[in-house]
Amino acid sequence: MNQKHQEDLSHIRSMMERSSRFISLSGLSGVFAGLSALIGGLYVYQLFKINGINYLDGEHILLNGNLVSELITSGLIILLFAFIFGIFFTMRKSKKYNLPIWTTATKKMLFNLAIPLAMGGIFCLALIYHKIFILVAPTTLIFYGLALINAEKYTFSDIKYLGFSQLILGCISLFFIGYGLIFWIIGFGILHILYGLIMFKKYK
16 A cells, blocks of 8 residues: 555656656757767867967967857857757657657746846857957856756756856856867866766666
8 A cells, every 4th residue: 555655646746747847858968969069169179270379378369350250150050059959859758758848847947048048148249249259158158057057947957067067167267268168168068968968867
């Protein structure tokens, strides 16, 4: 009888979690988003070399208009690939486990995720407009970390650890101006891959 009660409670807890949290998020989304960022970051590094810039020498970098446009385009392409992978693996997981995608929890998660991301995007545009390029990478890490922490209550709680990691990394990078790309690759690339692998193994 006790075992049956425990099974019933477990089933009720599972149903409540499904209704209150977005649990279709796949760890593979993080892995492939990280790979996209890793490849994109290495491409940007090569882009600097092509333009005669040795990024790791610690000297102040002057960016011309064409290079800035290429960097922005690269960033948008990385974001697009991460978004596509996220949708693909989320839909695959929801179909495999018969989980609903567009629920109240999904809407709340996206809303809470979008607010810090939107503010961070506007702030980055202002930095680019005023040619303060050196702070763009730390800013993206900080606002992304805040977005993940803000959305944690509507999806897997583990996501907050990735959020705090991004936030701390972004704050550290503020004190190592000129090495933003390195921190960006670590945050959006390596940390995403590690987080994705852990989540995939834990929730598969």
